[in-house]
Amino acid sequence: MDQGEPQEIRHQSARFADGLMLDCGVQLPELVVAYRTYGALNAACSNAILICHALTGDQYVGENHPLTGKPPWWDQVVGPGRPVDTDRYFVICTNVLGGCMGSTGPSDLRPDGRRWGMDFPPITIRDMVRAQKKLVEFLGIDRLFAVVGGSMGGMQVLQWAATYPDHVFAAVPIATAAYHSAQNIAFNEVGRQAVFADPDFNGGQYYDTGRTPAAGLGVARMVAHITYLSEEALNRKFGRRLQDNDLLRQGGLALFGDIFQVESYLQHQGSTFVRRFDANSYLTITRAMDYFDLAAEHGGDLPTAFAGTPTRFCVISFSSDWLFPTAESRAVARALNRAAANVSFVEVETDKGHDAFLLDEPDLHRILAGFLAGCARHAGLAT
Amino acid sequence: MDQGEPQEIRHQSARFADGLMLDCGVQLPELVVAYRTYGALNAACSNAILICHALTGDQYVGENHPLTGKPPWWDQVVGPGRPVDTDRYFVICTNVLGGCMGSTGPSDLRPDGRRWGMDFPPITIRDMVRAQKKLVEFLGIDRLFAVVGGSMGGMQVLQWAATYPDHVFAAVPIATAAYHSAQNIAFNEVGRQAVFADPDFNGGQYYDTGRTPAAGLGVARMVAHITYLSEEALNRKFGRRLQDNDLLRQGGLALFGDIFQVESYLQHQGSTFVRRFDANSYLTITRAMDYFDLAAEHGGDLPTAFAGTPTRFCVISFSSDWLFPTAESRAVARALNRAAANVSFVEVETDKGHDAFLLDEPDLHRILAGFLAGCARHAGLAT
Numbered sequence: 001m002d003q004g005e006p007q008e009i010r011h012q013s014a015r016f017a018d019g020l021m022l023d024c025g026v027q028l029p030e031l032v033v034a035y036r037t038y039g040a041l042n043a044a045c046s047n048a049i050l051i052c053h054a055l056t057g058d059q060y061v062g063e064n065h066p067l068t069g070k071p072p073w074w075d076q077v078v079g080p081g082r083p084v085d086t087d088r089y090f091v092i093c094t095n096v097l098g099g100c101m102g103s104t105g106p107s108d109l110r111p112d113g114r115r116w117g118m119d120f121p122p123i124t125i126r127d128m129v130r131a132q133k134k135l136v137e138f139l140g141i142d143r144l145f146a147v148v149g150g151s152m153g154g155m156q157v158l159q160w161a162a163t164y165p166d167h168v169f170a171a172v173p174i175a176t177a178a179y180h181s182a183q184n185i186a187f188n189e190v191g192r193q194a195v196f197a198d199p200d201f202n203g204g205q206y207y208d209t210g211r212t213p214a215a216g217l218g219v220a221r222m223v224a225h226i227t228y229l230s231e232e233a234l235n236r237k238f239g240r241r242l243q244d245n246d247l248l249r250q251g252g253l254a255l256f257g258d259i260f261q262v263e264s265y266l267q268h269q270g271s272t273f274v275r276r277f278d279a280n281s282y283l284t285i286t287r288a289m290d291y292f293d294l295a296a297e298h299g300g301d302l303p304t305a306f307a308g309t310p311t312r313f314c315v316i317s318f319s320s321d322w323l324f325p326t327a328e329s330r331a332v333a334r335a336l337n338r339a340a341a342n343v344s345f346v347e348v349e350t351d352k353g354h355d356a357f358l359l360d361e362p363d364l365h366r367i368l369a370g371f372l373a374g375c376a377r378h379a380g381l382a383t
Numbered sequence: 384m385d386q387g388e389p390q391e392i393r394h395q396s397a398r399f400a401d402g403l404m405l406d407c408g409v410q411l412p413e414l415v416v417a418y419r420t421y422g423a424l425n426a427a428c429s430n431a432i433l434i435c436h437a438l439t440g441d442q443y444v445g446e447n448h449p450l451t452g453k454p455p456w457w458d459q460v461v462g463p464g465r466p467v468d469t470d471r472y473f474v475i476c477t478n479v480l481g482g483c484m485g486s487t488g489p490s491d492l493r494p495d496g497r498r499w500g501m502d503f504p505p506i507t508i509r510d511m512v513r514a515q516k517k518l519v520e521f522l523g524i525d526r527l528f529a530v531v532g533g534s535m536g537g538m539q540v541l542q543w544a545a546t547y548p549d550h551v552f553a554a555v556p557i558a559t560a561a562y563h564s565a566q567n568i569a570f571n572e573v574g575r576q577a578v579f580a581d582p583d584f585n586g587g588q589y590y591d592t593g594r595t596p597a598a599g600l601g602v603a604r605m606v607a608h609i610t611y612l613s614e615e616a617l618n619r620k621f622g623r624r625l626q627d628n629d630l631l632r633q634g635g636l637a638l639f640g641d642i643f644q645v646e647s648y649l650q651h652q653g654s655t656f657v658r659r660f661d662a663n664s665y666l667t668i669t670r671a672m673d674y675f676d677l678a679a680e681h682g683g684d685l686p687t688a689f690a691g692t693p694t695r696f697c698v699i700s701f702s703s704d705w706l707f708p709t710a711e712s713r714a715v716a717r718a719l720n721r722a723a724a725n726v727s728f729v730e731v732e733t734d735k736g737h738d739a740f741l742l743d744e745p746d747l748h749r750i751l752a753g754f755l756a757g758c759a760r761h762a763g764l765a766t
Contacts, residue, residue: 182617182623186609190606197598219577240562
């Protein structure tokens with residue numbers, strides 16, 4: 001199982017024979033949305049919360065991962081008695097369009113029997129959200145009580161609120177922005193170039209070669225992983241500690257190998273990632289993030305994206321996040337204010353960087369639980 | 384010339400038949416230090432300024448680059464009437480030990496007739512400085528009037544002051560630190576892994592294959608280049624501007640290729656770099672930076688490194704530099720204060736990031752010129 005290809009797993013999914021018209025103008029002939037749900041939908045279908053995952057996440061938000069066996073990726077946020085309380089809410093999480101855990105993506109077979117690979121059409125965050133909307137309707141839900149997500153998940157939250165304002169009661173975009181910055185595009189591009197540089201990438205058609213561009217994708221993951229952490233977190237976790245304390249005493253420096261602990265850690269991040277993730281999906285999804293620019297969809301004016309919105313927003317950022325700095329969340333909150341939306345904005349003080357949304361961050365969990373409870377009262381949800 | 388191998392160029396150099404004992408315990412059988420000088424040494428041999436270059440710099444600080452034909456890398460700082468005034472000072476710049484522009488490095492032939500490649504011994508910033516010291520003595524200079532450098536050049540400046548305090552009248556470490564941080568080690572490691580992942584690297588023995596690990600080294604350069612800029616600078620220079628403004632109007636998004644201008648820029652940085660730089664040198668020099676920890680050489684106490692120093696220091700940082708943040712320069716200045724050294728510390732306000740030390744930054748140039756003029760008066764240098 002350790003070396004298993006994601007597509008060998010049977011994922012729960014819904015199939016839409018009418019496909020999906022993409023922003024790029026291509027019609028996907030068929031759409032599959034893989035998903036998981038937790039908790040029970042109430043009779044009024046009014047207690048559903050959609051969780052949107054980040055770049056390398058998936059639908060297994062509330063159970064152990066079927067490939068890695070690791071705990072759920074948002075274990076401290078989703079579950080019985082947790083901030084997103086599955087005793088109270090019906091929680092839905094889908095694998096994003098373009099992903100590799102069961103939803104339509106580049107590792108799928110095309111109508112001609114070959115795999116899409118690099119021919120998979122470019123997709124946008126809005127395409128991902130449209131696919132989720134079909135799944136939500138398929139589940140019999142007209143209006144989501146809440147949409148919650150961090151990083152690229154937060155982009156989806158903003159896109160949901162902008163595209164389907166009447167179908168989202170509450171929205172919680174965490175550690176995100178209304179557009180992808182030049183620096184973030186640049187980091188994504190380095191990752192893509194690392195994949196392209198790997199000869200095992202084979203122009204994206206590696207599925208039948210018995211090889212995957214693991215080295216290139218590993219490098220992409222390594223550079224991305226640095227951006228998820230803060231300098232403080234790296235100093236605290238690793239500093240300049242050596243992998244082998246005797247190394248220098250043994251008479252001399254070593255040129256290569258895992259000399260510093262931070263190097264071993266990063267290499268581990270790279271090598272475990274490539275076992276569970278498809279390189280073409282990585283390319284497709286990073287590109288979708290790069291394209292994200294909510295204001296551009298509305299004549300360059302972000303408030304217009306939210307004009308007259310009935311949705312209640314809680315915008316959350318982390319003080320040490322340099323990938324999606326607080327300033328970008330503040331810009332979202334200001335645009336919502338200018339749209340006369342109901343919005344609260346909180347910057348959580350933490351030294352854990354962007355990754356804080358996935359970690360033990362009690363302030364985040366308190367804010368999230370409190371906001372959802374308040375919204376539940378307004379929505380008339382039975383407690 | 385465009386595709387020329389660096390070793391095909393004849394560089395001015397000094398050869399030391401007694402070699403160099405390295406920190407790792409290996410004795411280099413022979414040492415070559417390539418260098419350039421500008422201006423004239425005065426009769427007292429008291430007007431020499433050593434310029435130390437950064438990771439990918441070289442000795443051509445005051446003339447067009449012999450491989451690329453580009454202007455000198457510190458054109459606005461070194462030259463007649465410039466802050467480091469070649470009408471007044473005798474300016475020396477060496478290619479660092481481990482480099483690929485004529486000084487002993489991994490692309491050299493070993494005694495057995497093969498090229499060193501990955502067998503080149505690991506070197507330290509102190510080894511680089513020891514090699515420079517031999518060159519300075521060879522030029523008949525006992526005491527340098529000043530040692531000046533940014534980034535890794537600044538590490539050499541600090542190392543010079545710590546190792547040879549009586550031979551450095553003034554020291555200007557710019558945009559640097561007394562140790563390499565976990566985050567910086569992490570970014571270097573990503574670059575190294577990108578090189579290792581390139582099959583053309585061939586375990587470091589690519590010299591006779593007719594191929595170089597250009598793809599891997601290009602990715603390494605791309606990720607490093609992002610760290611040299613600030614998010615503000617990237618936004619100002621590129622923002623989310625498209626390479627081809629008609630792209631989106633032409634009916635659809637594109638998945639790959641140069642879509643955003645920042646991508647083309649980075650790819651250009653990568654592809655031009657690999658024509659002038661040796662991958663094994665990149666590995667060796669990044670590793671030397673990672674090892675740098677001046678306090679560790681002195682029982683973990685940085686002030687001890689400078690105890691009783693007669694050198695005058697001017698420590699300079701840039702407000703938007705996140706690779707070597709101001710806090711790290713401030714720590715150097717504090718340690719110098721605790722060592723009762725003569726030190727001034729200036730943070731230059733700029734949005735240009737780490738690269739500011741190489742760019743049009745009038746405040747930097749004024750500070751540098753002023754400090755050197757003041758020191759020249761104290762040193763009794765004729766004006």
